[in-house]
Amino acid sequence: AQTVTQSQPEMSVQEAETVTLSCTYDTSESDYYLFWYKQPPSRQMILVIRQEAYKQQNATENRFSVNFQKAAKSFSLKISDSQLGDAAMYFCAYRSARGATNKLIFGTGTLLAVQP
Amino acid sequence: DADVTQTPRNRITKTGKRIMLECSQTKGHDRMYWYRQDPGLGLRLIYYSFDVKDINKGEISDGYSVSRQAQAKFSLSLESAIPNQTALYFCATSDLFHSSGGRNTGELFFGEGSRLTVL
Numbered sequence: 001a002q003t004v005t006q007s008q009p010e011m012s013v014q015e016a017e018t019v020t021l022s023c024t025y026d027t028s029e030s031d032y033y034l035f036w037y038k039q040p041p042s043r044q045m046i047l048v049i050r051q052e053a054y055k056q057q058n059a060t061e062n063r064f065s066v067n068f069q070k071a072a073k074s075f076s077l078k079i080s081d082s083q084l085g086d087a088a089m090y091f092c093a094y095r096s097a098r099g100a101t102n103k104l105i106f107g108t109g110t111l112l113a114v115q116p
Numbered sequence: 117d118a119d120v121t122q123t124p125r126n127r128i129t130k131t132g133k134r135i136m137l138e139c140s141q142t143k144g145h146d147r148m149y150w151y152r153q154d155p156g157l158g159l160r161l162i163y164y165s166f167d168v169k170d171i172n173k174g175e176i177s178d179g180y181s182v183s184r185q186a187q188a189k190f191s192l193s194l195e196s197a198i199p200n201q202t203a204l205y206f207c208a209t210s211d212l213f214h215s216s217g218g219r220n221t222g223e224l225f226f227g228e229g230s231r232l233t234v235l
Binding site for chain 2: 004006009033035042043044045047050091095097101102103104106107108109
């Protein structure tokens with residue numbers, strides 16, 4: 001069975017600085033998707049970024065980028081120029097490309113604080 | 117209005133009571149999911165459904181049941197609530213045909229969550 005591990009329960013960053021959130025996963029499959037979701041205090045789950053395993057290029061969305069290391073099964077999220085609005089819980093998630101159930105397997109989350 | 121709507125947003129109930137959490141969506145998606153979020157555990161899948169005739173158990177279905185009344189509606193029931201079912205519950209939807217370059221990317225679209233407290 002696939003698992004997702006986020007080893008940093010809490011992180012803190014100064015406003016305008018850069019922070020990296022770690023995520024590792026375990027799978028025997030070669031084709032899958034990885035996601036980072038953001039959950040602000042409003043509770044809403046917001047998709048931040050998506051990476052397709054068959055693509056070697058790291059995904060980027062504005063200030064958010066990932067470092068996808070397929071051999072190491074690592075998928076870290078880098079937030080550049082951190083803003084107060086980035087303070088949230090961040091979840092890493094895995095989805096097999098096999099079949100069409102679209103079930104996501106989530107990590108335990110990293111709570112990010114942004115200091116002014 | 118939200119594409120995925122959950123009711124109630126917050127509920128406090130007592131042990132042994134029957135509780136129903138409702139989810140409706142306007143995205144036209146065929147796949148719907150119920151997840152449970154607990155501190156330190158992330159989100160775990162309770163049930164999922166491909167259509168009104170196709171219901172599947174997730175990893176933590178014990179103590180829960182679901183009903184897919186229509187493509188747009190998926191409700192979660194706790195027949196006899198217990199305190200360890202206190203959690204934040206999320207409904208989510210997914211479209212088989214949401215694609216990037218012809219592939220199904222499987223993105224989930226979440227409701228705003230229902231916080232349930234069982235005393």
